[in-house]
Amino acid sequence: MTKRQDRHPRFARRLAVSVVCAMVAALVLTKAVHPQVVVHAQPTVVRQGQVVAVSIPAALLGGRPMVRFAGRTWPLYRMGSSWGTYLATDPTTKAGRYAVVVDARSDSGGSMTARTQVTVVGVVFPTRRLTFDTQHRALLTPNAAEVERKRTEAALRLLEDAQLWDGPFLLPVSGPVTSPYGVLSIYQGQVWGFHRGVDLAVPMGTPVQVANDGIVRLAEELPLSGNAVLVDHGRGVVSSYFHLAAIHVSTGDHVRKGQIIGTVGTTGLSLGPHLHWGMRVNGVHVDPLPWTRL
Numbered sequence: 001m002t003k004r005q006d007r008h009p010r011f012a013r014r015l016a017v018s019v020v021c022a023m024v025a026a027l028v029l030t031k032a033v034h035p036q037v038v039v040h041a042q043p044t045v046v047r048q049g050q051v052v053a054v055s056i057p058a059a060l061l062g063g064r065p066m067v068r069f070a071g072r073t074w075p076l077y078r079m080g081s082s083w084g085t086y087l088a089t090d091p092t093t094k095a096g097r098y099a100v101v102v103d104a105r106s107d108s109g110g111s112m113t114a115r116t117q118v119t120v121v122g123v124v125f126p127t128r129r130l131t132f133d134t135q136h137r138a139l140l141t142p143n144a145a146e147v148e149r150k151r152t153e154a155a156l157r158l159l160e161d162a163q164l165w166d167g168p169f170l171l172p173v174s175g176p177v178t179s180p181y182g183v184l185s186i187y188q189g190q191v192w193g194f195h196r197g198v199d200l201a202v203p204m205g206t207p208v209q210v211a212n213d214g215i216v217r218l219a220e221e222l223p224l225s226g227n228a229v230l231v232d233h234g235r236g237v238v239s240s241y242f243h244l245a246a247i248h249v250s251t252g253d254h255v256r257k258g259q260i261i262g263t264v265g266t267t268g269l270s271l272g273p274h275l276h277w278g279m280r281v282n283g284v285h286v287d288p289l290p291w292t293r294l
């Protein structure tokens with residue numbers, strides 16, 4: 001009995017030592033076969049409305065990695081020898097520290113995870129209260145917003161993966177910003193949402209130039225945005241030009257930075273001639289102005 005009892009702990013010890021050795025060997029082997037995936041984020045501190053560029057070197061990756069940030073996954077684009085994307089924030093992104101998590105597979109099938117952190121700094125956005133006349137008030141319906149959302153979504157369903165833009169984005173018209181990005185809009189006493197772009201006040205008929213190279217994905221009248229143009233710049237980046245008097249391009253047109261795509265007007269939900277210029281990145285409406293300083 002005693003002998004038996006003695007043998008067991010010794011056996012258990014040997015087994016434990018063997019298991020630990022095997023684990024260490026496996027770890028060393030894993031490290032050798034599956035080098036760590038790395039994620040780079042730039043910048044690591046952003047204000048609400050700004051974007052973070054992330055890149056993941058593609059060497060030794062077996063497939064498309066996945067990036068998670070702020071409660072969702074983000075599409076990744078092949079950028080030479082890396083995978084990359086822009087993580088976008090808006091006034092609804094809560095201020096605080098966020099993990100950027102990459103899940104990837106090595107070319108031999110092992111799973112790898114990499115993490116980094118990004119801090120989103122809260123911005124105190126001003127509030128604007130607007131009262132519309134009967135004609136404009138009639139546009140402020142959930143149905144108009146829904147029609148607009150559906151038409152925009154359909155137009156942007158297929159976007160270009162490759163980067164079409166080159167260098168800083170141009171300001172489409174030069175004029176004073178009368179309503180900046182992020183302003184909380186209260187229409188007829190009701191919260192409508194944050195301002196998804198900048199309003200540039202310029203006279204009626206002023207030519208509007210496209211901010212960068214791209215492909216026109218929408219060129220038509222929308223209930224709230226009026227005569228609208230959406231331009232796909234690739235890699236999930238889309239610029240928008242609203243309330244135009246006239247549209248000079250058609251869906252599918254390839255446009256070059258500075259090309260005139262229409263003229264300033266006051267169509268849709270607008271109280272006077274101005275250009276609403278917006279930028280959306282992977283579906284999030286961001287502040288377009290930092291894109292003029294790339």
Ligand SMILES: [Zn+2]
Nearest residue numbers: 197198199276
């Ligand atoms: Zn606007």
